Amino acid sequence: MRTSYALLSTYPPTQCGLATFTAALAAHLPRPGDEVAVVRVLDKPAPSPAGGLVVHDLVAGSAASTAAAAEILNGFDVVIVQHEYGIYGGADGQDVVSLLDALYVPTIVVLHTVLAKPTLRQRAILDGVIAAAGAVVTMTKTARSRLLDSYGVSPEKVFVIPHGAADRRVAPSWAAVGTRPQVLTWGLLGPGKGIEHAIDAMAMLRRRGLQADYQVAGQTHPRVLDRDGEAYRRALMARAKDRDVADQVHFDARFLPAAALGKLISGADVVLLPYDSLEQVTSGVLIEAVAAGKPVVSTCFPHAVELLGGGAGLLVGRQDPAGIASALHRVLAEPGLSARMRRCSVDLAPELLWPAVARSYRKLASSLAADRAGAPA
Numbered sequence: 001m002r003t004s005y006a007l008l009s010t011y012p013p014t015q016c017g018l019a020t021f022t023a024a025l026a027a028h029l030p031r032p033g034d035e036v037a038v039v040r041v042l043d044k045p046a047p048s049p050a051g052g053l054v055v056h057d058l059v060a061g062s063a064a065s066t067a068a069a070a071e072i073l074n075g076f077d078v079v080i081v082q083h084e085y086g087i088y089g090g091a092d093g094q095d096v097v098s099l100l101d102a103l104y105v106p107t108i109v110v111l112h113t114v115l116a117k118p119t120l121r122q123r124a125i126l127d128g129v130i131a132a133a134g135a136v137v138t139m140t141k142t143a144r145s146r147l148l149d150s151y152g153v154s155p156e157k158v159f160v161i162p163h164g165a166a167d168r169r170v171a172p173s174w175a176a177v178g179t180r181p182q183v184l185t186w187g188l189l190g191p192g193k194g195i196e197h198a199i200d201a202m203a204m205l206r207r208r209g210l211q212a213d214y215q216v217a218g219q220t221h222p223r224v225l226d227r228d229g230e231a232y233r234r235a236l237m238a239r240a241k242d243r244d245v246a247d248q249v250h251f252d253a254r255f256l257p258a259a260a261l262g263k264l265i266s267g268a269d270v271v272l273l274p275y276d277s278l279e280q281v282t283s284g285v286l287i288e289a290v291a292a293g294k295p296v297v298s299t300c301f302p303h304a305v306e307l308l309g310g311g312a313g314l315l316v317g318r319q320d321p322a323g324i325a326s327a328l329h330r331v332l333a334e335p336g337l338s339a340r341m342r343r344c345s346v347d348l349a350p351e352l353l354w355p356a357v358a359r360s361y362r363k364l365a366s367s368l369a370a371d372r373a374g375a376p377a
Helices: 017-028 063-073 095-101 120-132 141-150 195-207 222-228 231-242 258-266 284-291 302-308 321-333 337-352 354-374
Strands: 004-009 035-042 054-059 078-083 107-111 135-138 158-160 182-186 213-217 249-252 270-273 296-299 313-316
Touching: 004 017, 004 063, 017 035, 017 078, 017 284, 017 354, 035 063, 054 063, 063 095, 078 095, 078 354, 095 120, 107 120, 107 354, 135 141, 135 354, 141 158, 141 302, 182 195, 182 258, 195 213, 195 231, 195 321, 213 258, 222 231, 231 249, 270 284, 270 321, 284 296, 284 302, 284 337, 296 302, 296 321, 302 313, 313 321, 321 337, 337 354
Parallel strands: 004 035, 004 078, 035 054, 078 107, 107 135, 135 158, 182 213, 182 270, 213 249, 270 296, 296 313
Antiparallel strands: none
């Protein structure tokens, strides 16, 4: 049976995690004969890419574009909405609630953030989003439990579907004799990423006699760039120089296309996620690293605790350079540890890859459509 899907989200050429997620979902979701279109969320009007999937732009704060978006979305069989605070109009993105209330077709809302301690407004927004949705998707069991325990959501309404990752599974590469091990962090850069603690850890490793190259890849987050410019990146570069590891810490300020990112990941010996936040219930970088079979060292944010607990990674405390250094030293120097971590990742990978994730969304969409068809008029 042919199905038409509409995706509501940021979308390329916007450079952010939600846009990348939506582009991947759009590519893998349809079966032959299905239709996929995108209603793109923007901060301000911008040209639409020619020949693409975008059928409408929802400009934050524009009542006219919001009304038009609702009308267009109601013309599809199923709508899949990406939710993150702040991407829609109004304080904390509150305008999304009225848009969802205007939809009468089956609607799946994907929650990229579920705060343990929301403000009153953030709580009201998420309550409204959940009430308007036919089904809610979280990407971790932790986030689902948080919705059930703290927000009082019915268990029958919340489904766990992983983030999704490209298939970058390759045989482990062995560094040439004399080359340094490669440590990698990637993603949009800004305060809270914890890179300063990673730089300190690299200095500690050096003092222990283990020298590694640390690659920090990714452009500064657009909103951070608008507010602070490149102040955070410059501070990190100064820190690396002050710690005498400027020759080991390398910055690539580009938003990397998929092929370049895949090459970078394949060359890494360990992926490092030194994030400060203890709130993060979803990390696309973490999913990509594990799906690629890479050993991971991460701070103890909820998604990492859940995904790495079986042995695919090592967990460290937040803002703990000594802990990061010790964990990296173990992965890079302890015999057999990296191989064991890779085997754990290989076991997890099949359910994290985009084809499997897209099947789960199709199954959920079919269930919602069937429920609607069987409902009394």
